[in-house]
Amino acid sequence: MVLTVRKRLFIAICLPLLVACASTRAWSANPGHRRAIILSCDGGGAVLLQRMMEAGLMPHLTALRRRGLSADYARTSFPSKTAPGHAAIWTGAYGNRNGIVANHVPLMPWADHTLAEFDDGFNANLLQSDPVWVSAAKQGKRTVVIQGTHSTPIEAYMRGGHFDAASRNVRIVDFYKGQLGSHTVYGPSLPRRASDWANAPKLSAAMTLPGEAGTGTMPALLADDPADPTVGYDTVAISPTKDWRTATKLKSDAAGRFSAALPWPDSDGRRTTFRLWDLLPDGTQFRLYRTPVSKQTTNQPDAPSADLGAIAGGPEFAYAKDQFGPTAVAGGDGTAETRYVEALANVLDTRLNVARKLLRHEDWDLTCVYVPFPDAAEHMWVGLLNPDSPHYKPEVARRIETALGQVCGQVDRFIGELAAIAPEAALAMTSDHGLDAVYWDFYPNVLLERAGLLAHTPGGEIDLARSRVFYPVFDGAALVVNRTTHKGGIVAEADVPQLLERAKRALLAAKDPQTGKSVVTAFYPPDPAFGNDGPGGGELYMDLLPGYYFSPQTIAASWWAPRLPFMSGGHIFHPDRPSMHASFAFAGPGIPVRALGTVQTIDVVPTVCDYLGIKPPNGAQGISRLR
Incomplete structure (x- = not known):
């Protein structure tokens, strides 16, 4: 088919527009x-x-x-x-609608609860x-x-x-x-005894794996598998019935893998999986890893x-x-x-x-x-x-x-x-x-106590009868004010602005030892754009210099402390x-x-x-x- 000049011009102009419209088409x-x-x-x-x-x-x-x-x-x-x-x-x-403002949520209404009372922020019953x-x-x-x-x-x-x-x-x-319990690794310190298993290999030693509180124990067998050419101990077998033939057999070489989920004795139907590493032929070393019974x-x-x-x-x-x-x-x-x-x-x-x-x-x-x-x-x-x-x-x-x-x-x-x-x-x-990377803990409460804004008990808890502004245990990047509208509160509404200003000055005094910069880099009022302006939110939000992380701790020699290596992300x-x-x-x-x-x-x-x-x-x- 021969295209006229007019048709060619129409295609040259309109086709790109049609393609563009198709790529951004309205949702059906x-x-x-x-x-x-x-x-x-x-x-x-x-x-x-x-x-x-x-x-x-x-x-x-x-x-x-x-x-x-x-x-x-x-x-x-x-x-x-x-x-x-x-x-x-x-x-x-956000939290001003759904009710979840932090990992721990203050209990409401304020008239019936102090600032020290809170619940788990993952609790479905708290969702509004x-x-x-x-x-x-x-x-x-x-x-x-x-x-x-x-x-x-x-x-x-x-x-x-x-x-x-x-x-x-x-x-x-x-x-x-x-x-129940946690991830557990058993080692060669487990007591061994002569095998009492059915069909056990000639070279074998029975072990008992302790369980979590309220559960039973799991029989295990350290053995030289006749089907394995390795000389010496090469297998750990797991069997609630102590039978080698039906046991789950674990190997520690690179081809080893996790067991299927096995029932743990006397645990109300809970199961666990096992993995074996580092088994030496003489049995002097092994790592038997067990997942929590679940x-x-x-x-x-x-x-x-x-x-x-x-x-x-x-x-x-x-x-x-x-x-x-x-x-x-x-x-x-x-x-x-x-x-x-x-x-x-x-x-x-x-x-x-x-x-x-x-x-x-x-x-x-x-x-x-x-x-x-x-x-x-x-x-x-x-x-x-x-x-x-x-x-x-x-x-x-x-x-x-x-x-x-x-x-x-x-x-x-x-x-x-x-x-x-x-x-x-x-x-x-x-x-x-x-x-983000974090290597220093920042203790706002230590600085606030020095400024006369809070007091703590001998056990390190906030003393609400003597505390006006503090960083709460529910850890939401914000300060709270112990208002008289809260149960046990001591701060009148008219005093809130000047107390928050005092708190700002106290916190801004903390300078990073290496750079001389303020550790607190910004203060933010509650903001509906983030949903933290609801009744359970904080009074004054903060951000910190990179490398620092909040801690509600009250007892410390300084306002900062180094974090452990494996606590380096926050x-x-x-x-x-x-x-x-x-x-x-x-x-x-x-x-x-x-x-x-x-x-x-x-x-x-x-x-x-x-x-x-x-x-x-x-x-x-x-x-x-x-x-």
């Missing part, structure tokens, strides 16, 4: 039946994840961002803590707004929650509970409340479900105490870090097993999933990477950077495998905050600090490809609700980024 509000998953990766800050994507360590997240909506970063709440950050994500509203799994359920959607931050007490989502109206359509699975709790105990022994969190304390071998900080060669990452991967694997069980065999429309990584690793390691840290050593930093990359790689694997469970569903990946700071920036990406069928610039974490749920064709939770302050 007629979605039909859709599914969506919201995944929150605790501490998955935009700065860290961007660095890891550029290094090629997070291909699944990179692909997710390229397929749909992707934000440069998501602005989080202030204080940038996990409980208020996730409450903001799940409800689409519906989380998205409840609001969606009220609109007829079937929702699943796999370890949501505000999923307990589980009774809140049962008949007669705080969210009774939605309980029929919500399936909550939680791992934290059913967990069981899931659910708001639908009568619904068919297999308890797969999911693990709530990672083995940070065991690692930091050199139980996986010498850490890099202690002069190790990186083996301990490799084992930490392996253990973290096992935690994620157990969560994926639960997701596969629920999402492949149940009918659902919306699933919300939480993982505590990379946050848990960052709290230990971020400051060790910073040359300004007093703990910085180039070789240690190199090993830690490698390990942190592996942690992010495991988080990325989780993103990819979670998406593969339900490939027809859209996936929103987000986070509550990033982390988050509480002003959301505009780049290190606090959170992440957001959303891709799936029908979602346009679009770079969003900056969004708010309160936009995540309204965006997903828009995709599903439902209303966001009542009181949501965020907006849909699909429009």
Whole structure:
């Protein structure tokens, strides 16, 4: 076909405009039946994840961002803590609406409670707004929650509970409340005795693994496996029935792996997993790692479900105490870090097993999933990477950077495998905050006491009868005033402004010994833009010089103290600090490809609700980024 000059001119001018319009097309509000998953990766800050994507360590997240909506970063709440950050994500509203202003929330009303009384900021009963799994359920959607931050007490989502109206359509699975004890490493100091096992190899010694308080013990057997060519001890077998043939057999070589989840004796159905390292043929050395004995709790105990022994969190304390071998900080060669990452991967694997069980065999429309990584690793390691840290050593930093990359790689694997469970569903990946390097504790209360604004008891608690302004135990980056409107308060309303000015002067007197700069870099009044202006918020918010972190401690020789090496990462700071920036990406069928610039974490749920064709939770302050 021959085109006329007029037709060619029309195509040259209009076609680019039509393509541009198509790429920024208006969002269709007629979605039909859709599914969506919201995944929150605790501490998955935009700065860290961007660095890891550029290094090629997070291909699944990179692909997710390229397929749909992707934000440069998501602005989080202030204080940038996990409980208020996730409450903001799940409800689409800040603490002045949802009631969660910090990791610990002051009890209300003030007339009935002192400033020393508070509750857990992860308590679902304190939510004053519906989380998205409840609001969606009220609109007829079937929702699943796999370890949501505000999923307990589980009774809140049962008949007669705080969210009774939605309980029929919500399936909550939680791992934290059913967990006993901690990550444990057994060693060769365990007493041994002649084998009393059935079918035991000739060279073997029986051991008993102690459990947590109120539970039984687990029989174990150190043995020379006849099927293994290694001479000497090469296996640890685990069996509640003491039978070699049916026992779970653990090897410590590089090909070894974690056991399946095994029932722990006399623990009310709880399970655990094992991993063996460093077994010498003479049995003088081994590390037998056991995850906490755990069981899931659910708001639908009568619904068919297999308890797969999911693990709530990672083995940070065991690692930091050199139980996986010498850490890099202690002069190790990186083996301990490799084992930490392996253990973290096992935690994620157990969560994926639960997701596969629920999402492949149940009918659902919306699933919300939480993982505590990379946050848990960052709290230990971020400051060790910073040359300004007093703990910085180039070789240690190199090993830690490698390990942190592996942690992010495991988080990325989780993103990819979670998406593969339900490939027809859209996936929103987000986070509550990033982390910054911290190496000094800052004690505001020490300075305020010197200024005559507070007093403490011999035990170090705030003496409310003699304290007017202080930094509270609920640790929200803000000062509070002990007003007469509070139970036991002593400060009249008219005196509040001048007392806060005195507090400012006292805190500004703290100067960094190296730079001479004020440690407190800014003061902020409560601000509705961050949702910290509600009745449970602080009176005067603060930000600190990089490297410093708040502590409510009252008894100290100075207003500052060095932090331990494995306490080198923190988050509480002003959301505009780049290190606090959170992440957001959303891709799936029908979602346009679009770079969003900056969004708010309160936009995540309204965006997903828009995709599903439902209303966001009542009181949501965020907006849909699909429009």
